[in-house]
Amino acid sequence: MANLKLQGRTRAQESSSAIERMYITMRHLFNRGFYKPMGVSGDTLREALLTLRPEIYGSVAEEKVELNGLLYVIDRLPFGIEECRYINLTSDEGYKNSHFKVIVPPKRRRNCYRIDEEQMNIEVTRGRSEIYDILTHLTFLFIESHKIMNRVVINEQGNLTRDWHKLEKAVTSKKDLTKAEREVALTHTANILGRTFEEVTSVYDSFSCAENKERFLDIIYWLGKLAIEESIDDNKRIVTFSPVLRERLGHHIHGEIWANTIKRKLEELNLLDRPIHIISANMHSVMNTLYTPIALKTELKNKNVFDIYELLSDSKNDKLRAKIRKLALQKGMTYIEDQSGANINVQIFDTAQYEDCEYKDLIKDVEDNDKPVIIVMDYAFGEQAYETMDELLKPYITLKETKTHIDVKSISIMGKAGILEGGKGDIMIPSAHVFEGTADNYPFKNELKKKELEGHGIDIYDGAMITVLGTSLQNRDILKFFHDSTWNIIGLEMEGAHYQKAIQSASKLRGSISEKVKVRYAYYASDNPLETGSTLASGGLGTTGVKPTYLITEKIIEQIFKER
Numbered sequence: 321m322a323n324l325k326l327q328g329r330t331r332a333q334e335s336s337s338a339i340e341r342m343y344i345t346m347r348h349l350f351n352r353g354f355y356k357p358m359g360v361s362g363d364t365l366r367e368a369l370l371t372l373r374p375e376i377y378g379s380v381a382e383e384k385v386e387l388n389g390l391l392y393v394i395d396r397l398p399f400g401i402e403e404c405r406y407i408n409l410t411s412d413e414g415y416k417n418s419h420f421k422v423i424v425p426p427k428r429r430r431n432c433y434r435i436d437e438e439q440m441n442i443e444v445t446r447g448r449s450e451i452y453d454i455l456t457h458l459t460f461l462f463i464e465s466h467k468i469m470n471r472v473v474i475n476e477q478g479n480l481t482r483d484w485h486k487l488e489k490a491v492t493s494k495k496d497l498t499k500a501e502r503e504v505a506l507t508h509t510a511n512i513l514g515r516t517f518e519e520v521t522s523v524y525d526s527f528s529c530a531e532n533k534e535r536f537l538d539i540i541y542w543l544g545k546l547a548i549e550e551s552i553d554d555n556k557r558i559v560t561f562s563p564v565l566r567e568r569l570g571h572h573i574h575g576e577i578w579a580n581t582i583k584r585k586l587e588e589l590n591l592l593d594r595p596i597h598i599i600s601a602n603m604h605s606v607m608n609t610l611y612t613p614i615a616l617k618t619e620l621k622n623k624n625v626f627d628i629y630e631l632l633s634d635s636k637n638d639k640l641r642a643k644i645r646k647l648a649l650q651k652g653m654t655y656i657e658d659q660s661g662a663n664i665n666v667q668i669f670d671t672a673q674y675e676d677c678e679y680k681d682l683i684k685d686v687e688d689n690d691k692p693v694i695i696v697m698d699y700a701f702g703e704q705a706y707e708t709m710d711e712l713l714k715p716y717i718t719l720k721e722t723k724t725h726i727d728v729k730s731i732s733i734m735g736k737a738g739i740l741e742g743g744k745g746d747i748m749i750p751s752a753h754v755f756e757g758t759a760d761n762y763p764f765k766n767e768l769k770k771k772e773l774e775g776h777g778i779d780i781y782d783g784a785m786i787t788v789l790g791t792s793l794q795n796r797d798i799l800k801f802f803h804d805s806t807w808n809i810i811g812l813e814m815e816g817a818h819y820q821k822a823i824q825s826a827s828k829l830r831g832s833i834s835e836k837v838k839v840r841y842a843y844y845a846s847d848n849p850l851e852t853g854s855t856l857a858s859g860g861l862g863t864t865g866v867k868p869t870y871l872i873t874e875k876i877i878e879q880i881f882k883e884r
Contacts (some may be wrong), residue, residue, distance in 0.1 A: 332801035338372040339793050346455050347448075347567045350569075354560040358550055365459045369373040374594045375632065375799075375849045377460050377794045383468050384514030385540075386460075387523045392792075393457045394539060398423040398432035399531060402461070402566055404440040404455040405555070410562040412445050412574070417586065427455075429663040443513055444565055445574045445661035449702020449814065452790050458559065461543065463819075468540060469547035471512055477787040478552040483508040484544065490534075491541040497534060501791055509540055572707050577660035579711035581693065582668075583726065587718055591670060592726065596879045598712065599732045600705075600819065603665055604641070605873040606696045607648050610669065615678050630866045651675075663701075664708060669694040671881075682881040692729070694881055699735055702790070705815035709822035713832045728833040729883055730767070731823055732840040732876045736865070737813035738791060739801040739845035742779050745864040747872065748843045749773070750785040753816035754807060757789060762820040769841045772875055778868055783810040785843070787817035799850050813843055838883070840876055844868035 338484055345364045355361035373381045377389040394402075400423070401407070412431075416422065420433040420441075430450065431443040444450050472484035488499060490505035497505065503521075510520045519537075527536035549555040586592045599606060604816040612628055613620065619640070620628060631637050632644070649655070652673030656666040672688040674680070685693055700708050715725045739746055749770050752763040761784075770782045786809045788794060794812060802809035823839060844865055 331797040332856045335795050335798045336757065338368040339789060342368040342372075342456070343452065343789060343791065346452055346504075349455075349559075350412060350451060350561050350566065353563075353566065354558060356556040356558055357458060358466060359556050362459070362462070365455070366463060369456070369459050372594060372793060372795055374793050374795050376794075380463060381583055382407065382461060383471075384469065385464050385512075387519060388512070389460060389525060390464060390539070391526050393460055394527065395427040396425050396442055396453070397457055398425055398433055398434075398442065398462070399529070401432075401440055402465075402539045402546075403449065404434075404438055404515075405546060406439040406560070406692075407458065408435075408441045408562060409444050409451065409565055410441050411565040411568045412443055413562065413564055415441065415443070431700065442524070443661070444569075445663060446701045446704040446706055448569065449704060449790070451569075453702070453792070455559070456790055456792055460559065462547075465547040466551075467514075468512060468544035468749035469551055471514065472544060473551065478548070480548070481512075483511045487512065487537065487541055489545075491537050502534070502537075505743050506538055508660050509537060512540065512544070514663065518685070525619070532651040565634070572711055574660050575707035575711040578658060578662040578708060579714070580658060580716070581660060582666055582712065583716040584719075585654060585668060586693070587716075589668070589670065590832065591668070591693045592716070592718070593689070594670075594727070595690065595729045595883075596726050597692050597694045597730045597883075598709075598728060599694060599696045599734070599876060600699065600815075601696055601708075601732075601873065602869075603667065603696070603698055604632070605734075605869050606669070606694065606877065607653060607667060608644055609870060609873045609877055610674065610677060610679075611644050611648045611651070611653075613678050614651075615644045615659065615789060626870060627868055629870045633866050636806055656779060658698075662704070663706060664698045664704075666698070667696040669696070672772070679877065679881045682878075692883070694877075694880065700815055700818075702814045703818055705818035706822045709819050710826070713822065713826035715832055721752045725832060728837055730838040730840065731819070732842075732880075732881060733816065733819050734840075734842050734844075734869075734872045734876065735813065735815070736846035737811045737843035738794070738799075738847050738849050739781070739811045740799055740848070740850055741810060742781055742845060743848050744845050745868055746779040746781065746845045747773055747812040747868050748785060748845065749780060749782040750841045750843070751815065752784040752809070753820050753841075754784055754786045754809065755817040756812075762816065762817055764820060764824075764839050764841075766841055767838045767879055768842050768872075768875060768880075773842075773871060776867070776871055778871065781810045783808050785810060785816055785841075786812045788812045788813070788814060794849055796850060803850070811843060811845065814850075816841060838879075842872040842876075844872065 349355040378386040380386050415433045423432040433441045435441055472481045486508040506520050507517055510517045524536045529535055555629050652670040654668040658665050670693055672691040715723050715838055718724055749768055752761055754761045770780045773780050827835050827837050
């Protein structure tokens, strides 16, 4: 038993060391300005990822190609990335004003541009966490591409298998494939990937998109093709970092512009002197919670409000969502579409204009000048949470050149996180954030309590949460250590410690906001990475996330309206 415990601890320590090596290496490569992912300079990254074997990347350390991990990564990288030999990470350098078409990955808000047949530019405006995220996914992609190459190259002369030639013929064919031709191509692809025909056909549709129905076949072909050219012709893929990106990183350029735009809008609306409540959330839950009871009175007659929220989450119900948004804009909501490059849109709610709601009794005796102003900011990404919150809480220099401290009464953070006990859709209420790889910890008094959220058919957990350097880098051994050790970690996410660091420095050290500022943190579980088949790569939450999202939102709004 002692040996088993020792092995588990050693494996967790080994994994933790691998994460640390990855981050040190990525910083070094960034400072260097370029590297070849499958060359000597990429060795450390590849070795660390293979040592780590993160849950999200499944069978990355095995000979067979990992399909769910590949789908997860492809959804977070720009369309066509597999065809590009040169990948250039840039700052916001004016490409949006060029003829290049912007490409936004389905599951990541970042602007990318296909410069030519061989080069993809990816704009990094959200700090170091975004660079780590991109490089980790690229490392996985390149490892998988060399697995394909190893399975199709027969000898040193570069002769290729029959399976590869058949796949190439299907991909380079100019005509649409029939069902029979597609199944023949998938049969050869299954051999190349070391997977069954059933496995490849089950993921085929998940890769398809409007631009390319046969995208799965294309991705496998291009990954293999570039890896073959690397191996036989020594034609290496290269990742570069633009000089402007290297110069700007860490200077809060985008965060400062973003925060000043919000404060300028508050000044224009004469809201700077009002009590301010900041919420980090998505762009629909607060708006829907405030305005659905008014905008959709007819629809609510025979339905529970959570049924309506579920309908609103369905992309088919655009008209219902538009109805709520239209009313919100008429009754106190101002929308700020981000132009700073931070990729964080913002809503401002002036509750003095909010008369016909179910919360009106809570503020009916409050003077208009004392009614809360709610600022909802879309999700930040990793370290960007510190940059944006730090800048938002700083004093503002008005148009009359006077320095104004904004009266921030509360800050609420809600979002998705991985859970280590329980399952998808459960709620976590943290009492502290611990920063992965360090002993840095940020305990706080959470205004949201477990008992307030109980009784709605959702399991609630409270305890410390860990802010990880990247969700895609966690493996079972590390997570089990977090959960079983005296840290008593209930879940993992990427922003909590960064937000709290900014809040504590602004309230307790710099005097930018009141020391009495109230904080609320709550997360709903997007996955349980300790459970096989329940990682992020297993798919989204679907409607499972609707009830916990709105339950948390309702409790946050109730507390804001009750505060004096």
